[in-house]
Amino acid sequence: MNVLLGTALVLVAAAGTVVVVLRDPLRQALAVSMFGILLGILFFAVQAPDVALSEIVVGAVALPLMILLALAKIRGGAQ
């Protein structure tokens, strides 16, 4: 196991923990985006570039975007 792989594994574990520990959905949405990028790097490090691409476009862009838009709608309706 090389250094890149080890670092990526540790960072993914740390980012995942951060997503769970943050309890505010807005902060979680941004943290989950970061988690998506790190998971993409991990997939790339284990030579799975196809999965890495999917993970980055869905995990780092599409998913946080949907969460942010849903949050904006909910907060707007609460006023």
Added chain:
Amino acid sequence: MTRRTRLRLFLVSAAVLAVVVIAGFGKLPVFGHPGPTLGAVLNTLSVPQRHITDVVTAVNFTYRGVDTLAEEFIFFAAVTAVVLLLAPGNDEQADHASDAATGRWVPQTSDAVRVLALALVGPTILFGLYIVAHGHLTPGGGFQGGVVLATGVLLVYLAGEYTHLHGLYPDTVVEGIELGGASAFVVIGLIGLAVGGTFLATWGPLGRIGQVNSAGNVPLLNLSVGAEIGAGFVLLLSAFLRQTIVLRRHPPTRHGLGSS
């Protein structure tokens, strides 16, 4: 259930789970050494047999193409459901476009963000098309490229206003593209059934290994998936943005409640 019983229940279940997981991990192949498995067979077969240099694409679109078809329609059903859920309700009306999160200071989009987003629209769409078109040669394909294409549309929103995005395309055209992409996959498969005897059998020219116009049906399949996924994500974005930015809930006036 008291806190104490709950804790006991958790500890017992966690112990059982730990035993099962540790026993399971013991049987896994050594990390980084998968051993002689199906992967080795596919690695040696996919280039000479299918003229596909990206083995993942070879698996997704030829060796288990029917699974990909099912995944296509899972996505199709999910998009349909979300668009239905987010459709304007009876008590909702289109208002002037504004940020729904009232009660807080919203900074103006800076010129730097607008210029950067505008400059990225063209390259993003080109990159999306590249990823779709080279799915059989390099990592990527219809799904990844489709989402990148939809990101290009999102950049238009980031560079301008919601009204610009709204005027850019009618929803019916995007729905048509999504439907066309999803059905093209089935049609390509049915042609294979008619010509080669099995669903999704290769009927396109295999071509020279490493060229864009090679690998039989796979570039066509990637194109159909790219159209479906890209259009689906654009529909999702449109529905979410419409709900967030222009639709406001008005109490029904027939009850005489008026607006609050």
